[in-house]
Amino acid sequence: MEIITGCAVEEILSDGERVTGVRTDAGVHEAPAVFVCAGIGSRSVPGAVPRPPITPQRGQMLALDARALGLKRVVLTVNDPYLVPRADGRVILGATREFAGEDPRLTVGGLTWLLNEGTRIAPGIAACAIEETWSGFRPTSTDYLPLIGQGAQEGLYFCTGHGPSGIGPAPASVRLATALYLG
Known part of the structure; x- marks a missing residue:
């Protein structure tokens, strides 16, 4: 192969x-x-x-400087969001689930939802700096x-x-x- x-x-x-x-x-x-x-x-x-x-589903995400938190395990919830620790100490907070065509733009509503829900499940991230934001598309049948x-x-x-x-x-x-x- x-x-x-x-x-x-x-x-x-x-x-x-x-x-x-x-x-x-x-x-x-x-x-x-x-x-x-x-x-x-x-x-x-x-x-x-x-x-x-296939329909594209937009997901907005952000990376936090979370070295001080020392998060070691992935945190999953039923309806999102999720937190994924990286080896460099950053934590990925994601993601929205939006049918917005192929519009890659980040929205105030999407990022606000992520930050509100993220701090609800992991209050310690409120003190973390946001290092990066982006969106991506998932192929949804x-x-x-x-x-x-x-x-x-x-x-x-x-x-x-x-x-x-x-x-x-x-x-x-x-x-x-x-x-x-x-x-």
Whole structure:
């Protein structure tokens, strides 16, 4: 198996019934199977049939200088937010769940919600400096279930649409998609 990164897929190639590879901006790569796992980009991979029903969900996040807190474990809540400590002492506070198209802008409402909810579950962060803010998009399927399995053509597989909690089940999803391919 070869995993190709750092290039854009221009087309999934097929002989009509079976996938034969991909054409990328770096050349043609023949393959017995192609896995579409491109986040929100999965919905626009040329030749991916059917086109996966993916909607981008914006998540606003921020990084706090939380060295003084000494947080060592991830803090998860039922409806967000979450706190993820990093080795450098920063803590990531995330994230909103917003259907805002592909608008990457941060909003006062989103950051206010994060800060209010974050200090409610971990009051000590109120004294932390904000080091960075950003947003990202999660590929969310229409029924909120990940899209894992074979496409319309033999050899075409999807592993996308995990939504806001995709980072957690992603390793298991990849194992499942691989098992479906291998039989």
